[in-house]
Amino acid sequence: MKALLFSGGVESTCLAELEKPDLAITIDYGQVSAEGEIGAAAYIAKAIGFPHRVLRVQLGHLGSGDLVGRPALDGHEAPEHWPYRNQMLITIAAMALANENLESLSIGTVRSDRVHADGTLTFLSAMNALLRAQNPLLSLKAPAADWTTLELVERARVSRDLLGWTFSCHRSSIACGTCRGCSKTLSLFEALGSSQSSPLKSDVS
Numbered sequence: 001m002k003a004l005l006f007s008g009g010v011e012s013t014c015l016a017e018l019e020k021p022d023l024a025i026t027i028d029y030g031q032v033s034a035e036g037e038i039g040a041a042a043y044i045a046k047a048i049g050f051p052h053r054v055l056r057v058q059l060g061h062l063g064s065g066d067l068v069g070r071p072a073l074d075g076h077e078a079p080e081h082w083p084y085r086n087q088m089l090i091t092i093a094a095m096a097l098a099n100e101n102l103e104s105l106s107i108g109t110v111r112s113d114r115v116h117a118d119g120t121l122t123f124l125s126a127m128n129a130l131l132r133a134q135n136p137l138l139s140l141k142a143p144a145a146d147w148t149t150l151e152l153v154e155r156a157r158v159s160r161d162l163l164g165w166t167f168s169c170h171r172s173s174i175a176c177g178t179c180r181g182c183s184k185t186l187s188l189f190e191a192l193g194s195s196q197s198s199p200l201k202s203d204v205s
């Protein structure tokens with residue numbers, strides 16, 4: 001099985017279009033934006049046409065930054081910084097699918113994610129080795145790790161309408177329009193030259 005970590009954001013939506021996963025997984029790990037992500041992910045999965053599953057594991061008490069409504073640890077430059085977050089998400093998905101012949105797990109990391117220690121090529125390579133140490137048949141894939149989000153969007157050729165259903169807010173289940181996630185999405189739409197339709201949906205359920 002080829003699975004995709006699917007937050008319902010721009011990057012994982014583009015990867016879904018490129019990779020055609022057998023299953024997309026959205027995880028509610030206690031982030032304040034969980035319901036917004038799940039609503040967007042469910043809609044997009046149905047629109048593109050691939051199976052979608054939601055996992056719920058409440059770990060918000062262990063988090064930091066915008067995603068749990070607290071300051072980022074150590075004053076990190078990215079206000080959504082949550083140490084070990086990708087490691088946790090990859091591990092939870094691998095655990096949940098351990099009995100389902102999982103061959104690859106894809107994550108929508110892009111070049112700008114290198115601001116986080118768990119968005120670097122070093123992390124991705126180490127995490128792949130860690131998974132394979134436990135299951136030699138399993139690989140971690142991050143096909144867009146060297147690309148910008150714009151490059152990924154252009155390669156995936158996702159329709160502008162569908163991009164409008166993506167959800168990337170870090171602070172709420174209703175897009176706030178000002179956090180780094182919302183700002184990146186707005187900048188992307190500006191770069192794509194779309195001024196007529198806002199990417200920010202207040203109700204994606």
Ligand SMILES: [Zn+2]
Pocket residue numbers: 168169170171172175176177178179180181182183
């Ligand atoms: Zn926001």
